[in-house]
Amino acid sequence: MSYKIVVLAKQVPDTHNVGADAMNADGTVNRAALPTVFNPEDLKALEMALQVKDRVPGSTVTVVTMGPPRAAEIIRDARSRGADDGIVLSDMRFAGADTLATSYALSQLIRQLGPVDLIFGGRQAIDGDTAQVGPQVAEKLEIPQVTYAEELLDIADGTITIRRRLERGTECVKAQLPVLVTVTSAATDCRFPNIHRMFRQAGEEVRVMNADGIDADMERLGMKGSPTKVKKIENVVLAHKESRVLEPTEAALNELSATLIREHIL
Amino acid sequence: MNFYTDNENLSFYLHHPEMDQVVAVREKNFAEAGQHPEAPADAVQAVSQYEMALNLLGSIAGEVIAPNAEAVDHEGPTLEGGRVHYAPGTRRNLDALIQSGLYGISLERRFNGLNFPRAVVVMAAEMIARADVGFATIWGLTDCADTIQEFGSEALKEKYLPRICQGATCSMDLTEPDAGSDLQSVRLKATYDEAAGCWRLNGVKRFITNGDADLHLVLARSEEGSNDGRGLSYFVFDKADGGMTVRRIENKMGIKGSPTCELQFTNAPCQIVGERRLGLIKYVMSLMNGARLGVAAQSIGLCEAACREAEAYAASREQFGHPINQFIAVQDLLSQMRARTDGARSLMYETARYVDLATTSRPASRIADILTPLVKLNASEFANQCAYDCIQVHGGSGFMKEYACERLYRDARILSIYEGTSQLQVVAAMKGIANGAYLKQIDSYEARVAEALAGDAETVAGTPVAELKHCLDVLRKATEAYKRLYALATVDGTTSDRFEHMTRALTVVLSDIIMGYLLLLDSLRDARFLASCRYFVRQSIGQATRHIAALENC
Numbered sequence: 001m002s003y004k005i006v007v008l009a010k011q012v013p014d015t016h017n018v019g020a021d022a023m024n025a026d027g028t029v030n031r032a033a034l035p036t037v038f039n040p041e042d043l044k045a046l047e048m049a050l051q052v053k054d055r056v057p058g059s060t061v062t063v064v065t066m067g068p069p070r071a072a073e074i075i076r077d078a079r080s081r082g083a084d085d086g087i088v089l090s091d092m093r094f095a096g097a098d099t100l101a102t103s104y105a106l107s108q109l110i111r112q113l114g115p116v117d118l119i120f121g122g123r124q125a126i127d128g129d130t131a132q133v134g135p136q137v138a139e140k141l142e143i144p145q146v147t148y149a150e151e152l153l154d155i156a157d158g159t160i161t162i163r164r165r166l167e168r169g170t171e172c173v174k175a176q177l178p179v180l181v182t183v184t185s186a187a188t189d190c191r192f193p194n195i196h197r198m199f200r201q202a203g204e205e206v207r208v209m210n211a212d213g214i215d216a217d218m219e220r221l222g223m224k225g226s227p228t229k230v231k232k233i234e235n236v237v238l239a240h241k242e243s244r245v246l247e248p249t250e251a252a253l254n255e256l257s258a259t260l261i262r263e264h265i266l
Numbered sequence: 267m268n269f270y271t272d273n274e275n276l277s278f279y280l281h282h283p284e285m286d287q288v289v290a291v292r293e294k295n296f297a298e299a300g301q302h303p304e305a306p307a308d309a310v311q312a313v314s315q316y317e318m319a320l321n322l323l324g325s326i327a328g329e330v331i332a333p334n335a336e337a338v339d340h341e342g343p344t345l346e347g348g349r350v351h352y353a354p355g356t357r358r359n360l361d362a363l364i365q366s367g368l369y370g371i372s373l374e375r376r377f378n379g380l381n382f383p384r385a386v387v388v389m390a391a392e393m394i395a396r397a398d399v400g401f402a403t404i405w406g407l408t409d410c411a412d413t414i415q416e417f418g419s420e421a422l423k424e425k426y427l428p429r430i431c432q433g434a435t436c437s438m439d440l441t442e443p444d445a446g447s448d449l450q451s452v453r454l455k456a457t458y459d460e461a462a463g464c465w466r467l468n469g470v471k472r473f474i475t476n477g478d479a480d481l482h483l484v485l486a487r488s489e490e491g492s493n494d495g496r497g498l499s500y501f502v503f504d505k506a507d508g509g510m511t512v513r514r515i516e517n518k519m520g521i522k523g524s525p526t527c528e529l530q531f532t533n534a535p536c537q538i539v540g541e542r543r544l545g546l547i548k549y550v551m552s553l554m555n556g557a558r559l560g561v562a563a564q565s566i567g568l569c570e571a572a573c574r575e576a577e578a579y580a581a582s583r584e585q586f587g588h589p590i591n592q593f594i595a596v597q598d599l600l601s602q603m604r605a606r607t608d609g610a611r612s613l614m615y616e617t618a619r620y621v622d623l624a625t626t627s628r629p630a631s632r633i634a635d636i637l638t639p640l641v642k643l644n645a646s647e648f649a650n651q652c653a654y655d656c657i658q659v660h661g662g663s664g665f666m667k668e669y670a671c672e673r674l675y676r677d678a679r680i681l682s683i684y685e686g687t688s689q690l691q692v693v694a695a696m697k698g699i700a701n702g703a704y705l706k707q708i709d710s711y712e713a714r715v716a717e718a719l720a721g722d723a724e725t726v727a728g729t730p731v732a733e734l735k736h737c738l739d740v741l742r743k744a745t746e747a748y749k750r751l752y753a754l755a756t757v758d759g760t761t762s763d764r765f766e767h768m769t770r771a772l773t774v775v776l777s778d779i780i781m782g783y784l785l786l787l788d789s790l791r792d793a794r795f796l797a798s799c800r801y802f803v804r805q806s807i808g809q810a811t812r813h814i815a816a817l818e819n820c
Contacts (some may be wrong), residue, residue, distance in 0.1 A: 192326060195319050195367040195380065199304040202318075 001158070002058030003177070005049045006110055008121030008134060009042040009063050009078065011071040015126050023235070038074045041122025045183040047190040049120045050082045051152050052160075060084045064109055066094055066102060072206035079201050080193035091210035096223035099128075103136030105221055108214040110141060118160065119180040123148060131182070138180035145180040146173050150187050267332070269393040270317075270324025273570065275608070276389055278792060279615040280316060285385065288622040289313065292383040302375050316386045323368050323390050330362045331397035338398065338523035339673050348511030350478035350525045359401050364433035370408050373415060377427035384556075385618040388563040392611075395567025399677040400521035402567060404476050406560045410436040410483045413553045414502060417540035426481060426502060437479035438553060439471045439503075439529065446473075447690055449485065449546055450495040454531065456486035465501055465538055467509070467531040475684070477527025478512050480505050483553070484536065485545050500545035501536040509534025520676030555635070557685040558642040559621065562614045565645035565681045568674055569607040572649075572656035575671050576600055580659050590659075599655045605801035606648040608788075609781035612795075613641045616784055636703050637780075639686075639694035644777050646681035647688060653678035695773045699752070700760045704776050708745055711783035712738070718790050728793040734786065737796075740803045741782050747810035748775050754817040771813045778806035 013022075013034035021033040046063065053059040063078040063086040065071045075086030089109050097105065110116055119138070124131035131147075138145035146162050153172060154161040161174045165184055211221055219225060246252040260266040270276055289309040290296070298305035306312035334355030341353040352360070363369055372387045373379025382390075387409075395402035411430045414422055430436065445451040454469035467486055471477075482503040489497035503510065509532055516526040540549055577600060580591035590596045617637040624631035653675040657664035664671045682688045698704045715738050719731055726734060755768035785799035 192362055192366040193322060194365065195322055196304060196378070197367075198318055198322070199315055 002056055002060070003052060003117040003155075004113075004115065005052060005059055005061045005118045005120065006113065006116050007042070007046050007049045007061060007063045007078070007083065008106060008119065008137065009046065009065045009074055010039045010122075010125045010127075011036050011065065011067050011074045012039045012125050012127040013037075036070070036073070038077055039122050039125045039127075041124060041126075041183055041185055042074075043122075043190040044185065044187040045120040045122050045181070046078055046081060046083065047188050048149065048152050048181065048183055049118070050191065051188075052118060052155050053082070055155055062086060062113065064089065064106060066090070066097070066105055069208065072208070075206045076198075076201060077193060080198040081191055082194070082197075085207070087207045087209055089210075089214070090208050092222075093211045093218065094222050096226060097221065098226035098228035099130050099132035099136060100227060101221055101223075101225035103133050103140060104225060105211075105214065105216060106133070107137045107140035108216045109209065110137070112209075112214055115178070117177045119143075119178070121180070121182050123182045123184045134180060134182040141178075141180070143178045143180055144175055145182070146175050147182045149181045149183045267328035268321065268324040269327040269332070269396055270320045272324075272328070273393075275611060276320065276393070277317075278788075279611070280313065280320070280386070280389065282385075282615065282619070284619050285309070285313065288383050288385055288619050291623055291626050292381065298375060298381075304375060304380075315380075316382065319368065319371065319380065319382070320386070320389060320393070322366055323363075324393055326359075326362045326366060326368070327393045327397040331359045331394060331401055334359055335398035335401070335523075336670070336673065338400065340522075342522045343515055343525040345512055345515045348513075350512055350515065350527065352525070353523055356401060356404065356523050359398075360404070360433065360435070363405065367431075369405075369433050370411055370427070370431035372409070373411055373427050373431055377415075377423065378431040379427070383618075383622040384559065385615055385622055388559055388614060388618045391560055391563035392567040392570070392614075395564040396571045397567075398523065399564050399568050399674075399681075400523035402564045403521060403524040404435060406557075406564070407436040407438060407476050407479065409556050409560055410438050410481070410553065412556060413483060413500075413549055414539060416552065417500075417549055418502070422502065422537060422539065426504075430481065434480040435476060437474055437476045437482050438557070439474050439477075439482050439484040440550065441473045442470060443472050447687065449550065450498075452485050452487060452498055452546070454484065454486040456484075456488040456499060456501060456536070457490075458488075459535075462535065464535045467501065467503060467534040467536055469531055470513075471529040471531070473516065474527045474529055475524055477515075477525060477529050478505070482510070483539065484531075485550055488538075488542055488545070495546040496543050498545040498547075498550075499542045500539040500549045502539055503531075503534055503536040507535045518680075520673070520679055522676075554685065555621075555638050558638050558691075559614070559617060561681055561685045562610070562617070562641040562645040565649035565678075566607065566611050566614055568649045568678055568681070569603070569610065569645070569652045572652040572671065572674050572678075573600075573603050573607050575669070575674065576603060576656040576659040579663075579669075583661075583663075596659060599659055601797065602801065603652045603655050605798035606652060608795060608798035609785060609802050610641065610645040610648050612784040612788055613637065613777075613781050614645060617641045632703065633707060636695070636698035636707065639691040640773065640777050640780065642686065643682075643688050643691035643695070643773065644781070646678075649678045649681050689770075692770045692773050695776075696760075696766075696769050699769060699772050699776070700756075704780070705745070705749075708776075708779055708783065711780070711787065712742065712745070715783065715786055715790070718787075726790050729789060729796055733796070734789065737782070737786050737789075737799055737803045740807055741779060741786065744775070744779050744782070744803070744806035744810050747807060747814060748772070748779060751775060751810055751814050751817070754814065768813070768817075771809070775806060775810045775813065778802050778809055782806050 014037040024030045049061045053061055061083045063083045066089040069090050071088050078086055121134040135145055148165040149162045150165050151163040158177050159174055163170050163172050286309045289312045299307040338353045338355040344351045371380040371382045375381050391406050394405050408430055456465050456467055459466050484501045484503050485498055487497050488499035511530050513528040513530050580596050581589055583590045620630050620634035624634045656671040657675055660671050719735055755765050758764050782802035785795045788795040789799050
């Protein structure tokens with residue numbers, strides 16, 4: 001038995017190398033000034049997918065991403081690390097998509113690929129930190145999901161066993177396929193690219209699909225399909241001077257709770 | 267961190283004007299283009315492939331090997347039941363390089379190699395050594411495969427070379443308890459077993475780097491009753507065939523991650539490489555020249571690491587209200603370290619290019635032969651000096667185990683010893699000194715610089731021509747001083763004790779002049795080499811006149 005595996009990936013600004021011109025005056029990200037990288041947790045997801053492929057010969061790994069044409073770079077990167085194929089979903093009609101519209105587009109693309117056994121994705125992307133796209137894709141495809149995965153323990157007989165992170169400790173979950181798994185930064189680092197694969201695929205094309213190819217409702221794509229409206233982005237720096245020291249008494253803790261509720265933090 | 271992209275000097279030498287010629291020779295004028303899916307069609311594509319590979323290797327060096335270096339130094343390899351177990355970090359380093367296909371990169375594509383020229387292989391070695399010199403010895407020993415590729419039978423190549431590309435480790439088994447620098451004294455016995463149709467090895471090898479490797483190239487005495495180099499042949503031994511155990515791992519001062527072993531061969535089956543009796547006089551000499559260039563690459567990697575450790579510390583450490591890099595005494599140390607690193611690096615890539623061109627050109631081969639001992643000598647001595655100065659910049663902190671400079675200092679010490687001591691490099695340089703080969707090479711550099719500065723331009727690569735001409739003038743004076751020194755050293759002929767006593771001084775002056783010229787040529791492309799060029803210009807004239815004064819007055 002072999003598996004058909006999809007990895008959700010995103011090309012993101014390299015937030016470890018942020019220069020002074022990283023933000024525009026209006027508070028939006030100046031993408032042109034930032035180098036781009038394979039979203040780190042998506043790389044971990046790719047590694048977990050490749051581990052399944054290692055254990056179950058004949059399995060295939062297809063990486064899908066939504067973004068501008070240059071996102072083909074991460075498809076090439078994924079292929080040089082061992083992925084079999086990749087697709088860039090690229091179309092101006094996807095522009096401005098929030099997590100709802102993004103997960104819709106990705107789920108429609110995955111439907112085009114036929115029955116899929118496993119979908120892996122990073123828990124979240126470093127440019128948005130929402131952690132919503134993976135779970136929403138699972139919901140739209142009506143398959144179960146295992147989130148916060150740290151380690152692939154077993155894959156056999158149509159079930160996968162995953163160690164996942166909880167608030168205090170970990171748990172082992174066994175799930176029947178098909179299933180979507182989101183992977184955290186604690187998982188194994190992705191293997192390095194192989195130089196022979198890099199050379200061989202240097203001149204190969206990356207498959208690009210647009211909105212017409214995924215049988216999508218155009219009203220649910222891009223800005224139109226995105227209920228999230230960003231009013232303003234501001235840079236908040238928490239300064240030490242704003243801190244308060246509380247006495248460890250019940251009254252002080254009650255006051256703290258009340259303050260946090262009043263300021264909509266809790 | 268990426269050790270390729272954070273060091274623009276590497277890209278500078280990768281894009282050296284002579285690299286097109288190197289690539290064409292290596293690729294046999296691109297004969298494999300279209301025949302093999304990875305073969306480049308032209309020099310541009312080849313260099314782009316080199317960059318891709320060096321970028322990948324640079325990330326492995328920076329993200330895997332360097333972070334493992336300290337733990338590997340502490341843990342080291344262990345010996346259990348006659349077999350060596352690498353430190354866990356060493357295993358991780360190997361796994362990353364094997365996974366990425368960066369093993370056996372100089373081997374032909376038909377064996378799954380990358381067919382990279384020596385100029386690129388040493389660049390890879392430099393980056394790995396910057397991360398961990400001890401590990402660089404293990405990775406660098408895949409150079410043994412080049413000997414099989416060059417001299418082995420087709421059957422031998424097909425059997426072993428693909429395995430090396432898949433990650434089989436190698437060792438070069440030459441030294442014995444009574445045969446170190448004097449390899450003619452090797453006694454390990456090789457006898458032909460008619461019944462089994464193979465050779466068998468019996469005896470002991472000592473100080474064998476990476477001694478429990480998968481594949482061994484072994485120098486052994488195949489001609490019974492012989493007692494010199496002509497009785498020695500070269501063999502390849504596969505550990506999987508049995509007959510070899512590791513008796514001990516040496517407890518060394520540095521490069522502790524690299525297992526240095528004493529080996530016992532007992533009826534170990536092996537196969538001969540090339541022809542009988544040519545083991546030492548042809549094959550080892552060829553392997554040794556490659557290994558010396560490899561040690562130069564290790565040395566320059568260590569120099570680079572030392573420079574960076576010292577520069578970072580001097581920028582962050584404050585005394586008397588200022589970072590210590592603002593004090594001239596510290597600046598002197600830092601600039602000398604950087605100059606030595608630049609000079610040795612320029613000489614190494616120059617040598618490597620000649621090694622590449624030597625496959626089709628006899629004159630290039632002669633130049634490669636005379637430059638190899640110079641680069642091994644200078645780079646390894648500079649590595650020791652840089653490691654020493656790195657600790658000096660760190661002050662008392664550098665004497666503590668917490669800082670990497672302490673490990674660098676220990677690791678550097680072997681570089682001027684193994685693969686031929688500094689003293690043996692001077693011996694190797696004697697012929698070129700006596701027959702004028704070095705002077706001829708210096709003349710060709712002088713002509714190239716003079717031609718480049720002959721026009722009306724006021725600046726070249728952003729540097730005033732007058733300044734470049736001044737360097738040229740001093741190097742010409744230093745060359746004249748060298749000739750005077752040579753004349754004084756050879757008043758009793760080139761076989762006299764006086765000449766032998768003076769060969770190191772002559773070699774050092776020659777080296778300084780050559781590195782001065784090479785950095786001057788580099789400065790014609792990029793002004794950032796000028797400061798280091800000036801260092802060697804000063805050194806060459808200073809050293810030459812100092813030795814002349816000593817000979818004339820004492």
